Amino acid sequence: MKILVCISNVPDTTSKITFTNDNTALNTTGIQYIINPYDEIALSKAIGLAEGGKGTVTVINVGESNTEATIRKALATGADDAVRVNAAPRDAWFVAHQVANYAKDKEFDLILTGRESIDYNGSQVAAFVGELLGIPSVSTAKKIEITGDTATVEREIEGGKEVLAIPLPLIAGTAEGVAEPRIPNMRGIMSARTKPLAVIDAIDVPVLSAVVKYETPEPRGTVTLVDAGDVEKLIDLLHNQARVI
Amino acid sequence: MPILVYTENTDGKFKKTVYEVVSYAKAIADDLDTPVIAVSIGDVDQSELASLGNYGASRVLHVSSDQLARFVNQAYASVIAAAADHTGSDLIVISNSFSGKGLAPRVAAKLEAGLADGAVELPRIMGDKLSVKKTAFSGKAFAITELVSAKKVIALNPNAFEVRQTGDVAAVEAFNPEIPSDDFAAVIQDIVRATDKVTLPDAEIVVSAGRGLKGPENWGMIEELAEVLGAATACSKPVSDAGWRPHAEHVGQTGIAVSPNLYIAIGISGAIQHLAGVSASKTIVVINKDPEAPFFKVADYGIVGDAFEVVPKLIAAIRAYKGN
Numbered sequence: 001m002k003i004l005v006c007i008s009n010v011p012d013t014t015s016k017i018t019f020t021n022d023n024t025a026l027n028t029t030g031i032q033y034i035i036n037p038y039d040e041i042a043l044s045k046a047i048g049l050a051e052g053g054k055g056t057v058t059v060i061n062v063g064e065s066n067t068e069a070t071i072r073k074a075l076a077t078g079a080d081d082a083v084r085v086n087a088a089p090r091d092a093w094f095v096a097h098q099v100a101n102y103a104k105d106k107e108f109d110l111i112l113t114g115r116e117s118i119d120y121n122g123s124q125v126a127a128f129v130g131e132l133l134g135i136p137s138v139s140t141a142k143k144i145e146i147t148g149d150t151a152t153v154e155r156e157i158e159g160g161k162e163v164l165a166i167p168l169p170l171i172a173g174t175a176e177g178v179a180e181p182r183i184p185n186m187r188g189i190m191s192a193r194t195k196p197l198a199v200i201d202a203i204d205v206p207v208l209s210a211v212v213k214y215e216t217p218e219p220r221g222t223v224t225l226v227d228a229g230d231v232e233k234l235i236d237l238l239h240n241q242a243r244v245i
Numbered sequence: 246m247p248i249l250v251y252t253e254n255t256d257g258k259f260k261k262t263v264y265e266v267v268s269y270a271k272a273i274a275d276d277l278d279t280p281v282i283a284v285s286i287g288d289v290d291q292s293e294l295a296s297l298g299n300y301g302a303s304r305v306l307h308v309s310s311d312q313l314a315r316f317v318n319q320a321y322a323s324v325i326a327a328a329a330d331h332t333g334s335d336l337i338v339i340s341n342s343f344s345g346k347g348l349a350p351r352v353a354a355k356l357e358a359g360l361a362d363g364a365v366e367l368p369r370i371m372g373d374k375l376s377v378k379k380t381a382f383s384g385k386a387f388a389i390t391e392l393v394s395a396k397k398v399i400a401l402n403p404n405a406f407e408v409r410q411t412g413d414v415a416a417v418e419a420f421n422p423e424i425p426s427d428d429f430a431a432v433i434q435d436i437v438r439a440t441d442k443v444t445l446p447d448a449e450i451v452v453s454a455g456r457g458l459k460g461p462e463n464w465g466m467i468e469e470l471a472e473v474l475g476a477a478t479a480c481s482k483p484v485s486d487a488g489w490r491p492h493a494e495h496v497g498q499t500g501i502a503v504s505p506n507l508y509i510a511i512g513i514s515g516a517i518q519h520l521a522g523v524s525a526s527k528t529i530v531v532i533n534k535d536p537e538a539p540f541f542k543v544a545d546y547g548i549v550g551d552a553f554e555v556v557p558k559l560i561a562a563i564r565a566y567k568g569n
Contacts (some may be wrong), residue, residue, distance in 0.1 A: 098510050217386070
């Protein structure tokens with residue numbers, strides 16, 4: 001089984017997010033970058049499906065040389081080889097075009113990525129790539145099982161789940177629960193240094209959208225504390241002041 | 246050119262989030278002096294379809310072929326693209342629900358349209374350019390995104406725009422676009438949905454609890470508080486990681502981002518990742534026995550106290566309040 005996993009390089013979850021350049025760019029000072037947590041789930045699932053000689057896992061990342069550490073970590077976790085498309089990941093549309101362009105003649109059975117990146121939360125790459133390659137996509141997969149040429153995928157819906165039977169090839173955006181994230185072991189870390197990491201050029205993609213400005217949320221005022229013995233007061237405030245009940 | 250709005254139905258009925266997205270489309274349409282046309286796919290009865298007029302749709306295109314009765318994002322994206330073509334719309338609005346997330350990018354890709362996903366307010370339109378504020382960095386920030394393509398798609402977040410009623414009725418017409426058979430590769434085998442609970446992503450009130458509850462066996466009072474408030478239940482990451490509650494309840498940077506009117510956090514300290522997921526809540530109430538808990542710094546109201554004492558009292562007081 002030939003699997004492609006798309007990974008992105010994102011600020012780690014403890015990062016305080018601030019902006020520079022008149023609020024047009026993320027302030028990267030002091031920010032640690034990690035593999036997007038949802039992509040880590042996708043990667044772990046792919047490795048599980050491929051291990052024991054059942055297949056191969058290629059990871060692809062769109063990024064400049066600063067993403068190499070994250071890509072090596074993915075190799076250390078268990079991917080077989082990697083590709084970096086040498087370009088700044090301008091937006092999901094751009095990234096999806098690079099992935100689709102790479103994948104289009106490689107006959108991957110399954111393409112996995114995280115359901116969204118924790119920086120842009122777009123939930124777009126899986127569906128964009130699906131459309132560009134003309135294959136089915138599931139954007140928030142909670143469970144994926146492969147039997148022969150068919151995938152049984154559970155996708156999240158409000159209040160529950162939908163179970164789908166989909167013929168391969170397909171692309172899925174993985175959510176929590178698809179796989180336990182794997183941690184690289186010593187052997188993995190050693191072998192990651194010599195696993196293939198190809199760097200390829202990006203193709204041109206028309207610009208359809210751009211972020212023109214960032215904003216940080218308004219800070220809330222100080223909390224109004226209510227005595228633990230006076231819950232009726234809280235209800236009164238919620239009804240009359242906040243007007244939420 | 247009319248604004249096209251996709252109106253997702255759940256078992257043949259429209260939820261509040263659909264009325265929100267129609268109202269949103271109507272507000273944009275009024276500014277541009279153009280009508281709103283809704284497209285609805287599946288088995289929905291005439292009066293339900295016509296009722297979309299009350300939220301601003303002047304026409305509803307109803308796609309009722311059997312093949313399209315159940316949601317398949319590939320096929321539905323083709324329908325919406327066909328509807329956009331048919332109506333001459335170059336702005337399509339979709340709700341950012343779970344289905345919407347799978348659908349909007351495919352629609353945008355088909356139309357080579359810029360996509361603003363996670364919109365939280367009305368867009369600014371100046372000629373060909375549209376800019377709209379959307380969430381970014383998992384709730385830690387907002388991004389003003391400009392769409393520069395000829396066609397544009399906006400995916401609106403639940404509970405980000407109010408429902409506005411006009412008192413009108415929409416004209417319903419049948420629409421039967423040809424959809425390629427390749428679009429139907431995915432087949433739904435089963436749908437499992439709790440119909441009696443309030444669903445978390447679009448809930449107006451959320452009751453959430455964390456490690457302070459000590460164990461899954463103590464969740465009865467959380468569920469009871471949620472029930473008495475008509476709320477959805479949620480939890481922090483350690484709780485879902487430990488298997489005390491399902492992943493679907495996990496609110497946070499790597500879970501769900503919620504945007505309720507009221508978020509009640511019980512026994513949750515307020516780690517930065519959890520706070521990211523709740524930042525869009527209009528009012529936050531924190532109940533925690535630790536006065537230094539970081540969550541109090543972003544709370545609107547707080548009670549410093551033992552959850553096991555405070556929550557039962559709160560439940561009783563709300564019952565009394567509602568009884569009046």
